[in-house]
Amino acid sequence: MHIPDGILPLPVTLGGYAATVGLAWFSIYMIKRRQDPRENIPKASLLTAVFFTASLIHIPVPPVSVHLVLGGLMGALLGFYAIPAIIIGLFFQAVMFGHGGLTTLGINTIIIGTPALLAHYIFRFRNTAPADPKRTGFFGFLAGSTAIALSVTIFSVVLFTNIPAHMDPETEMTAILLLIAAHVPLMIIEGIITCMTAVFLLRVSPGILDGV
Amino acid sequence: MSDTPVKGIALLSGIKQLKNPCGRTVPCRPLENENHLSMYRIFFSLALAAIILGGAVDIHAHGVAAGYSNVPGIEISAGYDTGQPMSGGQVVVYAPDNPAEPWMTGLLDEEGRFGFVPDYSLPGTWSVQVRQAGHGAMIHIPVQEQGIDDSRTDSASAFTGLQLAVMAGCVVWGFIGTAMFFTRRLKN
Known part of the structure; x- marks a missing residue:
């Protein structure tokens, strides 16, 4: 899911950067509208660490292997904070592990960040009714897999x-x-991870899910 | 063609082992009856037929003739960081005089390998790109008229598990530190 350097032509990489700048500006604008924008930074920082290390966890799907992305989990738990978190996580993945690249940082942010925002909106549907583990789990699964x-x-x-x-x-x-076929099991796996994490947080510390 | 006699030797040595009925390396006792003798004759006939058939298959296999010549070349090996070879990946070779147009294209074999002989009359940095489904890498090979410049050989080497763990640990600690810093500011 990480496109490395040298794969895409220059106009596409530049277009990816332009779109990422727009996405980041919109996210930061939405974050700054909050009463205390710094409130969720510790949570975003810890989830960035999880996102950063997730790409090292490979799941064999013969004849290939795929790795965890966790874009849905980031979007569901962080909301608009997910975009800066994903940009930072992708930067460190490219620099430290060679997953992705610096010229493709923009397009990779679009590939993972846009679905993270969609996951955020999907997960917010759980707020249309009183908090319920089944409902939270369902929308968590839907957010992660979508x-x-x-x-x-x-x-x-x-x-x-x-x-x-x-x-x-x-x-x-x-x-x-x-590669597309190999990601079908990953859709289910990430859906389950997001579902279980959301239900666990709802039972242990529901405040973490509030206000996203 | 050159390995035909070698196979023949291997099969003949097999026959010598069959002549030893107890299956040991020490000499056996003399044979006691004719039944044993006839059994050995059958085995010997089967082994002889195998030699003849084996030799025939080697020499006349689908009428294909193949040969080789000792030419110094470059072998590219590509694989994912999981250790899985990038079998079937596409390879594009660029010569130093024209980095925009491919000098050669090809496919990686099942083990993720691809071999080619560069044009040594074009010294400079040859670039080889391997690519499969959006994943790929590019390596640069310094080639001189005498051969490959080993002192400047470049390869996209993977990190060891320990190196990855240390690198990941350092970055994760940075994120945890950031979280702790902002948590403390929020408490204050």
């Missing part, structure tokens, strides 16, 4: 539309389709 589905969709569209002329398009498209 975020991965949207991430894979954006990732695939970006790659499909940018296959270089000198490459065999059929071979590349087959590989991309294989």
Whole structure:
């Protein structure tokens, strides 16, 4: 899910940066509208640590292996704080582990950050009725799995539309389709992780879920 | 073609072992009856047939002739950081005189390997990109007219598990420190 340097043409990487700047500006604008914008920074910082290390956890889905993304969990628990958290997490993943790249930091933020915001809005539907573990779990699962589905969709569209002329398009498209299929189990896994985390926090410390 | 006699030798040595009925390396006692003799004749005939058939298959396998020549080349190996080889990945080789147009394209084999012989009349930095489904890497190989410049060989080496753990631990500690800093400010 992390596109490395040298894969995409320059206009696409620049477009990714431009879109990320807009997304970050909107998120920070929404954060600054809160009564105390600093209130959720400790939570965002700890979840950034979780997001950063999640890419090291690989799940074998023969014949390939996928890694955790946790964009849905970030969006569900952090709301608009998820965007700056994801940008920082992706930066450290690129610099420390070589997951992704610095030129593709913008497009990778769009691939993971936009679904995180969608997950945030999905998870907010649980507030339409009194807090209930089943309801929280359901919308948590939906947020986690939808975020991965949207991430894979954006990732695939970006790659499909940018296959270089000198490459065999059929071979590349087959590989991309294989990767999409491999992320179907990850949708379920991330949905379960988000569901269990949300229900656990609701029972142990419901204040963490409030106000997101 | 050159390995045909070697196979023959291996099979002949197998026959020598069959002549030893007790299956040990020490010499056996003399054979006692004709039944044993006929059994050995059958085994010997089977082994001889295997040699003939084996040799025939080696020499005339689908009428394909293959050979090799000792040419110094470059072998690329690519794999994911999980250790899984990038089998079937696409390879693009760029020569130093034209980094925009591919000099050669190909596919990685099942073990994630790809071999090619650069044009040594084009010294400089050759670039090789491996790519599969949005994942990939590019390596740069310094090539001289005499061969590859080993002193400047570049490879995209992976970190060890311990190095990754230490790096991840340092960054995570930074995030925890940030959280503690802002928690304290909120309490104050």
